[in-house]
Amino acid sequence: MEPFRNLCGIVVPLDRANVDTDAIMPKQFLKAIGRTGFGPNLFDEWRYLDRGEPGQDCSQRPLNPDFVLNDARYWGARVFLARDNFGCGSSREHAVWALLDYGIRCVIAPSFAEIFYSNCCKNGLLAIRLPAEVMDRLFSEVLSNPGYALTIDLAGQAVAMPDGQLLHFEIDPGIKRRLLLGLDDIAMTMQSAEDIRRFEVRRRAEASWLFPE
Amino acid sequence: MTARTLYDKLWSAHVVREYDNGLALVYIDRHLIHEVTSPQAFEGLRLAGRTPWRRAANLAVSDHNVPTVHRECIEDPISRLQLETLDANCAVYEIRQFKIHDLRQGIVHVIGPEQGFSLPGTTVVCGDSHTSTHGALAALAFGIGTSEVEHVLATQCLQLTKSRNMLVRVNGRLAPPVTAKDLVLYIIGRIGTAGGTGYTIEFAGEAVQALSMEGRMTVCNMAIEAGARSGLIAVDDKTIGYVAQRPFAPRGPLFEQAVAAWRDLHSDPGSSFDRVVEIEAAGIKPQVSWGTSPEMVVAVDARVPAPEGDAVKRDGMRRALAYMDLEAGTPITAIHIDKVFIGSCTNSRIEDLRAAAEVARGRRLAPNIKQALVVPGSGLVKQEAEREGLDRVFIEAGFEWREPGCSMCLGMNPDRLSPGERCASTSNRNFEGRQGQGGRTHLVSPAMAAAAAIAGHFVDVREL
Numbered sequence: 305m306e307p308f309r310n311l312c313g314i315v316v317p318l319d320r321a322n323v324d325t326d327a328i329m330p331k332q333f334l335k336a337i338g339r340t341g342f343g344p345n346l347f348d349e350w351r352y353l354d355r356g357e358p359g360q361d362c363s364q365r366p367l368n369p370d371f372v373l374n375d376a377r378y379w380g381a382r383v384f385l386a387r388d389n390f391g392c393g394s395s396r397e398h399a400v401w402a403l404l405d406y407g408i409r410c411v412i413a414p415s416f417a418e419i420f421y422s423n424c425c426k427n428g429l430l431a432i433r434l435p436a437e438v439m440d441r442l443f444s445e446v447l448s449n450p451g452y453a454l455t456i457d458l459a460g461q462a463v464a465m466p467d468g469q470l471l472h473f474e475i476d477p478g479i480k481r482r483l484l485l486g487l488d489d490i491a492m493t494m495q496s497a498e499d500i501r502r503f504e505v506r507r508r509a510e511a512s513w514l515f516p517e
Numbered sequence: 518m519t520a521r522t523l524y525d526k527l528w529s530a531h532v533v534r535e536y537d538n539g540l541a542l543v544y545i546d547r548h549l550i551h552e553v554t555s556p557q558a559f560e561g562l563r564l565a566g567r568t569p570w571r572r573a574a575n576l577a578v579s580d581h582n583v584p585t586v587h588r589e590c591i592e593d594p595i596s597r598l599q600l601e602t603l604d605a606n607c608a609v610y611e612i613r614q615f616k617i618h619d620l621r622q623g624i625v626h627v628i629g630p631e632q633g634f635s636l637p638g639t640t641v642v643c644g645d646s647h648t649s650t651h652g653a654l655a656a657l658a659f660g661i662g663t664s665e666v667e668h669v670l671a672t673q674c675l676q677l678t679k680s681r682n683m684l685v686r687v688n689g690r691l692a693p694p695v696t697a698k699d700l701v702l703y704i705i706g707r708i709g710t711a712g713g714t715g716y717t718i719e720f721a722g723e724a725v726q727a728l729s730m731e732g733r734m735t736v737c738n739m740a741i742e743a744g745a746r747s748g749l750i751a752v753d754d755k756t757i758g759y760v761a762q763r764p765f766a767p768r769g770p771l772f773e774q775a776v777a778a779w780r781d782l783h784s785d786p787g788s789s790f791d792r793v794v795e796i797e798a799a800g801i802k803p804q805v806s807w808g809t810s811p812e813m814v815v816a817v818d819a820r821v822p823a824p825e826g827d828a829v830k831r832d833g834m835r836r837a838l839a840y841m842d843l844e845a846g847t848p849i850t851a852i853h854i855d856k857v858f859i860g861s862c863t864n865s866r867i868e869d870l871r872a873a874a875e876v877a878r879g880r881r882l883a884p885n886i887k888q889a890l891v892v893p894g895s896g897l898v899k900q901e902a903e904r905e906g907l908d909r910v911f912i913e914a915g916f917e918w919r920e921p922g923c924s925m926c927l928g929m930n931p932d933r934l935s936p937g938e939r940c941a942s943t944s945n946r947n948f949e950g951r952q953g954q955g956g957r958t959h960l961v962s963p964a965m966a967a968a969a970a971i972a973g974h975f976v977d978v979r980e981l
Contacts, residue, residue, distance in 0.1 A: 320836065321829050322710055322810050326948045331929045335582060335595040337556035337602050349950045355936075356954075358595055387829055389711040392744065393946060394927075395646040396554065397662035418714060418746050419646055419660055426664035476678070478538035489664070490565070493672040496534055496542055500570075500674055503533045503544055513767035513775045514546050514639065517573035 305428045307486035311409055312455040313382025315446045318372055323386060324393035325420060329402045333358055342398055343405030347373060373406075377450045385442055386413035391420025400427050410456045412463070414439050425479050428486065430458060432473045458484060520785035522682045523749050524717040527657040527782075531640050533674055543677045546639035547656075548669050549625045550577035550612065552603040553929070554644030558667035559606040569610050570673040576634050577607050577614040580624045582929045585892050585919035588617055596930070610670075623895025623921040626650040626862035630734065631895055633763025637752050637779040642669055647862045647945065649740040652748040653733035654756060655782040657717075659746040680746065681791040683716035684784075687724035689798040694978050696872065697732030698864060698943065698962035700724065700796075701739040702804035702814045708794060710812040713745030716792065719784060720750050724798035730759040731868040738863045739945055742811040751783035803978055805849045806947045806960040808837035813947070814960070817977045821847045840949055841957050842937070849975050852959070856940040857882075857889035857916075857970040858952070859963055861926035864943035865894030867901050869963040873943075874907040876967035876981065882915035883973025889916040890932060892924040916970070928953045941969040 333345045335358060344362035351373055353366040367374045373381075384403065390413040391399060400423045403411065410430040424431040434442070445465070446452040455464035458480060463471040482489070493500075508515045521529075533542040555577070562568070569575065582596045591597040600617070607614040615621045621628060626647050629635040635651040641658035642648060644666040651658035665675055685704055705712075718740050720733075728736065733750045740748025750756075757776055760766050767775050802816035813834070815822065823845035824834035838845060843852070859865070859873050870893060882889055891911045893899035899921055902908055908918045925932040926944035934940050934956025943966050944951075947958040961969065968978045 319829075319832075321833050324810075324946070324948045326927075326946070326951050330950060330954070331927050334553050334929065335593075335599050337599055338560075339557045349954050389714070389744070392710060393646065393741075393948060395644060395660040395662055397557075397644075397664060400662075415711060415714065417711070417744065419662060423662035423664065426662060476539065478536065478540045481538075489676060490567070490668050490671050493542060493668065493674055493676065496674075497672075499534045499542070500544070500672065504571075504673075507544070511638070511775070511778060513771045514636070515573075516765070516767075517571075 305486045305488060308428055308430055308458050308483040310457050311382055312453055313409065314378060314380050315383045315385055315452050315454050316372055316378040316381035317385040317443050317446045319387065319443055321387040322389045322392055325391055325396050325399040326393055328399035329396055330356065332356065334396060334398055339401050340405060342402035346402040346406045347371065380407065382407055382409045383454050383456065384408045384411045385439065385446060386411060388414045390416050392417035395419045397423045400424055400429055404429055425483065426489065428483060430456065430483060432463065434471060434473055438471060520788035522784040522788045522790065523655060523719055523751055523782060524682055527638065528679055539678055540676050541679065542674050544640065544674055545642050545669050546574060547635055547641045548575045549629055549643035550575055551581055551625050551645065552579040552599050553581045554663050555606065555666055556599065556602045557663045558670060561667040562670055567671045569612065569670045572611050574673060575612045577603060577612050578622055578625055578628060579603055579617055581923045581927065583617055583922040584930050585922050585924050585932055588920055620896040620900065623898065624862045624865060624923055626738065627865060627894030627898065630654060631897060633760055633766030636760060636766060637756060637782050646741045647738050649746065649748045650734050650738040650862055652737040652740065653730060653750050654760065655749060655752045657747055660741065680717045681715055683713060683718045683792045684790040685718055685720050685794045685796060687720065687722040687796045687798050689723060690727055691724050691798045691801060694964055695801055695803060696962045696964065697728050697735040699801055699804045701736045702806065702811065702960060703801045704796060705739060705743045705811045706814040707796065708743055710742060710810050711744040713740060713743040716745050717747040717749060718743065718745040720748060725750060726753065729868055730755055731866040734866065735863055742945055752779045803962065803965050805965065805975055807841065807843060807849065808834065809840055809947055809949050811947060811960060813837055815849060817849050817975060819849055821845050821849065850977065851974065853885060853974040854941045854969055855887050855938040856934060857886060857966050858925040858940055858942040858944060859966050860890065860892030860924050861944035862894065863945045864963050865892060865898065867898050869943065870902045870907050873963040873967040874910040876964050876978065877914040877916065877971065878910050880914055880971045882970050885973045886970055889970045890919055890925060891916050892919045893921050895921050925952050927951060941966045941975065
C-alpha cells in the first residue's frame with residue numbers, strides 16, 4: 305500500500321445520505337478479476353445516461369449533466385464530501401478501488417459503514433469523520449466557491465480550509481500509523497506467526513472438532 | 518466471574534494477541550470463498566509468494582455470477598472467466614470447492630450452515646456482507662473486503678477492533694403468518710439502516726426463540742442492513758438439533774463434547790449491553806419496503822409516507838419516492854408489480870419455499886406479472902423442494918423454477934429487472950439499481966411475494 309501523503313485537493317460534494325456501494329460500483333463491473341480500471345465506472349448509473357456494461361469506452365457515453373462528477377468545476381477532485389452512513393451495503397472492495405482509480409484520496413463524511421471504512425484503510429484511502437454541523441458548513445462553502453480546495457494533513461489530524469482555519473479530526477492511532485507508513489497488514493500479522501501457531505495448538509486441544517484435518 | 522455477553526465470549530475465545538492500540542489479532546475458524554470477491558485476493562497471495570495458512574478452514578463455491586438456467590455453458594465470457602478463475606485458484610491452492618454441477622452448490626450463506634461447515638462458537642468470514650447470516654448458529658460471522666480475504670487466506674487471522682454490544686429483545690410472539698422477514702424489516706425500520714453501526718447485535722426474546730433455524734438465519738442475515746457487521750442468536754436445542762448429522766459437523770463422542778461447549782453460547786444473566794432495544798412482537802404486521810433503503814419500510818396496511826425529518830432525510834425520502842415512482846399517501850396494497858423474485862441468502866431455504874408454495878398452491882399468477890422466479894438457495898434445498906412437490910406447485914401457478922444462486926438479488930447474472938420494472942422481492946436490498954438499472958424493489962417475505970404474484974399487487978397475506 306502507498307503511504308498517505310498530505311494533499312491539497314479540489315473537493316467534490318455528494319449531498320445525499322446512505323450512499324451504498326451498489327451505487328458507487330454497480331454489480332456488472334464486479335465480474336472483473338483485477339483491481340484496476342474501475343474509475344470510469346465510479347457511480348456509473350448516476351453518472352451516465354445509458355446503460356453501463358463492462359468493456360465500454362466510457363469517453364463516448366452520454367453524461368448525466370445533473371450528476372456532480374460531471375460538473376466541470378469538480379474535475380480533478382481528490383477530496384470527496386459525503387453524508388451519513390457512506391458506503392453502506394455490500395462489502396465489495398471494488399467501491400474503494402473505483403474511488404482511488406478516479407483520483408479520490410480522501411473521503412469526508414459524518415459517518416461511514418463499517419466494512420467500507422475498513423476497506424478504505426486497507427487501500428490507503430483516508431476516510432475522515434467530521435461532525436454533521438461541520439459537514440453542513442463544508443457543503444455550503446464548496447457549493448458557493450468554485451475551485452474550493454481542502455488541505456489534508458493526516459499526521460497533524462487536521463483539515464485546513466482555504467482561509468487557513470483548521471478542522472481537527474479523530475482517527476484510530478493504529479490506522480493512522482499504517483496509512484502514514486503504507487504498512488502491509490499481512491506482513492504485520494506474519495510477525496505474530498508463532499502466536500497464531502500457539503493459539504491453534506491450544507484451540508485444537510480445547511475444541512478438536514474444529515480441526516477435522 | 519463477571520457476566521459476559523455472547524459476543525464477549527466469542528470474541529475472547531478467538532483473540533490470538535492484542536496490540537497496544539486497541540486492535541486485536543482474531544483467529545478465523547471458517548472462511549467461505551466465492552467467485553466475485555476472491556480473484557484479487559488470490560492474485561495478491563500469488564504476487565507476495567504466500568500460500569494459504571490452513572487449507573481445511575476454507576470452502577469455496579460460485580454463487581453470485583452463475584446463471585440459473587442453461588448452466589451447461591456460460592455465455593457471458595467475462596462471467597465465465599471469473600468462474601474459471603475460482604476453479605483454477607481452488608485447484609492451485611488445494612481448496613475444497615463445490616463446483617457448479619455439484620448438488621451441494623448454492624448460495625454461500627445457505628450452504629455454510631446446511632453443510633455444518635459453519636458451527637456454533639466459530640468465527641466465520643466471507644467476502645460478502647451477508648455473512649452475518651451464520652450468527653443464527655451463535656457463530657461470530659461477518660463480511661469482509663477482498664484485502665481481508667487475502668489476509669485470512671495468508672494468516673487465518675484478521676486485525677479487528679471489538680464492537681460494542683447491542684441487544685434487540687423481541688417480547689411476545691409473532692402472530693402467524695407474520696414471519697422472521699417481517700420481524701427483521703420491522704426492526705430495521707425502527708433502528709434505521711445505520712442503527713447498528715459499531716455494534717454486534719444479539720437478537721433475543723420469546724419471539725426469536727420461537728423462530729426456526731431458517732427464520733433465525735433470515736433475521737441475522739439482515740443485521741447488516743441495520744448497519745451491524747454481525748448478528749447473533751444464542752444456542753438452544755433447536756441449534757443443536759439443526760447442526761447434528763450435518764456433513765461437516767462432528768459426530769459421536771466429539772459431537773457430545775462440542776455440545777457441552779456450545780451450551781455456554783448465550784449471554785450470561787445480568788450481562789450488560791451498550792444499547793438495548795425492546796420490540797413487542799404481537800403488533801408486528803407483514804412488512805413491505807416502499808423506498809430505496811431497507812429502513813424505508815411500512816406495514817402492508819399502511820400508506821407510502823410523506824417526506825419528513827431534517828433536510829437530508831427529507832431529501833432522501835423525496836429522492837426515493839421519485840425513483841420508486843410512488844406518491845406519498847398511496848396505500849401499499851394499491852401498488853402493482855411487474856416481477857416477483859423468491860430467493861436470495863435471506864429467503865431461499867426450504868421453509869421459505871414452503872411458505873411461498875402454500876400461498877401459490879392451486880392459484881395462478883396475475884396477468885400483469887411478466888416474470889416470477891423461484892430460485893432455491895442450494896442444490897440440496899432444490900432437491901428437497903422437488904421431493905415435496907413444491908416445484909410443481911410453483912410451475913403450475915406460472916412461476917419459473919430455477920437452479921440455485923444469488924440470481925436477481927443483485928442481478929450479476931442475466932436475472933435482472935429492466936428500467937422501470939417493479940418487483941416484489943424476498944431479498945435484502947432495495948437500493949437504486951440493485952436488481953437491475955432503473956429497477957424498483959420492494960422487500961417482502963416469501964408468503965407476501967407469492968401473494969403479490971397471485972394478486973398482481975401487494976395484498977395482506979393475513980387476509981388470504
